[in-house]
Amino acid sequence: MSLLSVRDLVTEFQSPSGTARAVDGVSFDVNPGEIFGIVGESGCGKSATCRSILRLFGGASAQVASGQIMLKETGDLARMHERELAQVRGRDVAFIFQDPLSALNPTMRIGKQIGEVIRRHRKASRAEAREAALQLLRDVHVTSPERRLDAYPHELSGGLRQRVVIAMALALRPRLIIADEPTTALDVTVQDQILRLLKERRDSLGTSIILVTHDLGVVSQICDRMAVMYAGRVVETGAVRDVLDAPSHPYTQALLAALPGQVSRDSQLIPIKGAPPSLIDPPAGCRFAPRCALAQPQCAIGAAPGLHSRPAAAEGHFDACILNEVSHAAA
Amino acid sequence: MLFAISKRLLMLVPVLIGITMISFLLLQIMPGDPASRAMGTRASPEELQAMRELWGLGKPLWVQYLYFLRDCLTGSFGVSIFHKQPIIDLVAERLPFTLAIVGYSTVIALLIALPFAILAAANRGRMLDNVVRQIFVVVVAMPPFWLCYVLILWLALRMGWFATGGVGDGFLANIGRLFLPSLVVGLSTAALIQQSLRAALIDTMKADYIDTARAKGLRGHEVFLRHILPNSLISTISIIGVRVSWIIGGTVVVEKIFSVPGLGSLLIDAIVSRDLPVIRGLTVFFAIMVVIVNLITDICYALADPRVRLE
Ligand SMILES: Nc1ncnc2c1ncn2[C@@H]1O[C@H](COP(=O)(O)OP(=O)(O)O)[C@@H](O)[C@H]1O
Numbered sequence: 001m002s003l004l005s006v007r008d009l010v011t012e013f014q015s016p017s018g019t020a021r022a023v024d025g026v027s028f029d030v031n032p033g034e035i036f037g038i039v040g041e042s043g044c045g046k047s048a049t050c051r052s053i054l055r056l057f058g059g060a061s062a063q064v065a066s067g068q069i070m071l072k073e074t075g076d077l078a079r080m081h082e083r084e085l086a087q088v089r090g091r092d093v094a095f096i097f098q099d100p101l102s103a104l105n106p107t108m109r110i111g112k113q114i115g116e117v118i119r120r121h122r123k124a125s126r127a128e129a130r131e132a133a134l135q136l137l138r139d140v141h142v143t144s145p146e147r148r149l150d151a152y153p154h155e156l157s158g159g160l161r162q163r164v165v166i167a168m169a170l171a172l173r174p175r176l177i178i179a180d181e182p183t184t185a186l187d188v189t190v191q192d193q194i195l196r197l198l199k200e201r202r203d204s205l206g207t208s209i210i211l212v213t214h215d216l217g218v219v220s221q222i223c224d225r226m227a228v229m230y231a232g233r234v235v236e237t238g239a240v241r242d243v244l245d246a247p248s249h250p251y252t253q254a255l256l257a258a259l260p261g262q263v264s265r266d267s268q269l270i271p272i273k274g275a276p277p278s279l280i281d282p283p284a285g286c287r288f289a290p291r292c293a294l295a296q297p298q299c300a301i302g303a304a305p306g307l308h309s310r311p312a313a314a315e316g317h318f319d320a321c322i323l324n325e326v327s328h329a330a331a
Numbered sequence: 332m333l334f335a336i337s338k339r340l341l342m343l344v345p346v347l348i349g350i351t352m353i354s355f356l357l358l359q360i361m362p363g364d365p366a367s368r369a370m371g372t373r374a375s376p377e378e379l380q381a382m383r384e385l386w387g388l389g390k391p392l393w394v395q396y397l398y399f400l401r402d403c404l405t406g407s408f409g410v411s412i413f414h415k416q417p418i419i420d421l422v423a424e425r426l427p428f429t430l431a432i433v434g435y436s437t438v439i440a441l442l443i444a445l446p447f448a449i450l451a452a453a454n455r456g457r458m459l460d461n462v463v464r465q466i467f468v469v470v471v472a473m474p475p476f477w478l479c480y481v482l483i484l485w486l487a488l489r490m491g492w493f494a495t496g497g498v499g500d501g502f503l504a505n506i507g508r509l510f511l512p513s514l515v516v517g518l519s520t521a522a523l524i525q526q527s528l529r530a531a532l533i534d535t536m537k538a539d540y541i542d543t544a545r546a547k548g549l550r551g552h553e554v555f556l557r558h559i560l561p562n563s564l565i566s567t568i569s570i571i572g573v574r575v576s577w578i579i580g581g582t583v584v585v586e587k588i589f590s591v592p593g594l595g596s597l598l599i600d601a602i603v604s605r606d607l608p609v610i611r612g613l614t615v616f617f618a619i620m621v622v623i624v625n626l627i628t629d630i631c632y633a634l635a636d637p638r639v640r641l642e
């Protein structure tokens with residue numbers, strides 16, 4: 001049974017220009033001990049999906065409108081009261097944000113910020129929390145950790161800050177870590193170390209990780225399964241090897257075709273022609289149809305297509321292309 | 332830190348020389364003869380002449396300026412024509428009342444502004460936010476002299492809760508005596524603080540580290556008290572600093588109406604009696620206070636926000 005099972009998730013953002021369905025019927029599963037990658041162009045709802053899981057929408061007025069977020073042995077996070085969800089946050093599910101500088105309180109010492117999550121969920125004195133924070137900093141390979149405890153975020157380098165954020169996320173040994181582009185704000189040389197740190201954690205403790213990234217190379221290297229998102233929907237999902245070696249949705253194909261050569265390290269997504277549609281009033285039918293080279297008249301009609309598997313597809317490999325669905329029905 | 336402070340104090344010297352010059356020259360264009368003013372109309376021309384000699388009024392301007400500079404440097408700031416006392420003594424008598432109003436009104440302002448800022452920020456864009464905003468607009472729009480009389484009529488005369496004015500002996504007596512004047516001053520401060528704190532709270536609530544705090548599992552009040560409120564309060568430090576410099580010399584109306592012997596009423600009395608040295612000395616003293624308050628504000632900033640360094 002999967003650790004996290006998201007079903008038909010819908011999340012809406014209210015803004016002056018209207019209601020945007022940033023997440024519109026997203027479903028996926030994350031298995032225990034698995035690194036699950038989410039890729040897609042910017043603005044397609046990756047962050048919104050992650051934030052929906054713990055209901056962390058910053059200052060935006062957003063809410064999970066419908067759907068289920070089943071966490072094994074805990075229940076449906078989407079239905080939980082804020083108070084119950086606060087128990088889950090940090091203890092069962094931890095979050096790593098994109099920009100480690102803005103994710104740390106600029107006026108609070110590092111040691112205290114790490115200690116805070118420990119003292120929230122466990123009985124610990126200030127001294128015990130400090131000792132635990134010190135050990136956590138050692139675990140994430142921070143050099144001279146004793147000194148860092150009393151430092152402020154702006155006194156650390158970007159890589160060190162992200163290690164601090166990770167230390168905070170690891171503090172209570174959560175079952176699931178959600179990392180929303182954890183390396184985008186960092187130097188290329190540091191990116192590798194941070195990703196290795198996360199992988200290390202999964203390998204040693206079996207922690208599941210949801211990893212949002214722009215980098216198909218990262219996905220091919222450390223993810224087990226993946227989902228490709230487009231305009232608030234998952235358009236393809238499956239084992240990383242299946243999806244990257246035999247992409248079945250034209251959007252995934254276009255993403256891969258836009259890469260120079262093989263998928264390798266540093267295979268950043270290169271934008272494909274055109275722009276994704278507005279999520280306030282998305283087009284009918286397949287949302288990728290207006291940009292799709294293979295589009296047929298029937299692609300732009302009716303409800304957005306759901307996930308299904310092609311006849312020859314590997315197990316667990318699904319896509320949301322209407323044309324594949326039609327060929328499947330004909331077969 | 333200590334090094335930065337002494338550097339800042341050293342930088343004061345040219346500023347103060349400029350201020351003494353300006354305040355000296357400005358008052359040269361003031362009409363009326365200080366000697367005849369001080370002596371009254373019955374003084375003989377000889378007596379007047381003697382007085383002018385004594386105060387150096389007949390000397391060339393630059394000599395008079397050097398006398399003034401000497402008085403500032405020795406700390407007396409000159410001698411009052413009217414009171415015949417060193418100005419620093421007059422200041423020392425009145426400064427405690429002015430500082431009391433500064434401190435008292437700021438405390439009152441914070442007590443009023445804090446809950447309303449939190450209320451408005453938590454309900455931003457909604458009805459309650461607007462109501463609070465309107466209330467403070469009205470508060471700011473009320474002329475202080477009018478507000479003083481309303482409070483005297485209502486709380487002092489009708490209800491009899493407070494004295495109509497004057498100061499008492501000792502700390503406790505003055506808590507009651509200075510309440511109404513401090514309230515009048517504090518209400519305008521409260522309006523300023525409420526507005527800026529509301530904006531700061533709304534800003535801070537959107538910060539990423541607030542999401543981090545919530546992602547740790549902290550509950551609403553924990554996030555608010557440990558992260559949102561402290562970081563928002565930092566931005567009110569500068570507002571309070573500006574207000575404090577203003578209050579030190581700018582509470583003339585309130586001091587007069589409530590008969591508080593503070594620096595503001597000393598200045599007004601000096602202007603009315605053409606007590607030139609007092610006006611001049613006070614101007615320099617106020618300028619020094621503004622600079623010191625500025626420095627204290629910057630020190631508070633540097634202490635509250637580790638990213639800020641005292642330059
Ligand atoms: N703060 C916000 N206010 C209003 N709409 C938002 C906000 N954040 C995100 N959205 C909407 O959600 C969509 C998806 O955003 P996001 O999840 O951040 O994309 P991604 O992480 O894939 O780049 C955006 O295109 C926008 O329509």
Ligand SMILES: [Mg+2]
Nearest residue numbers: 046047048181
């Ligand atoms: Mg994002």
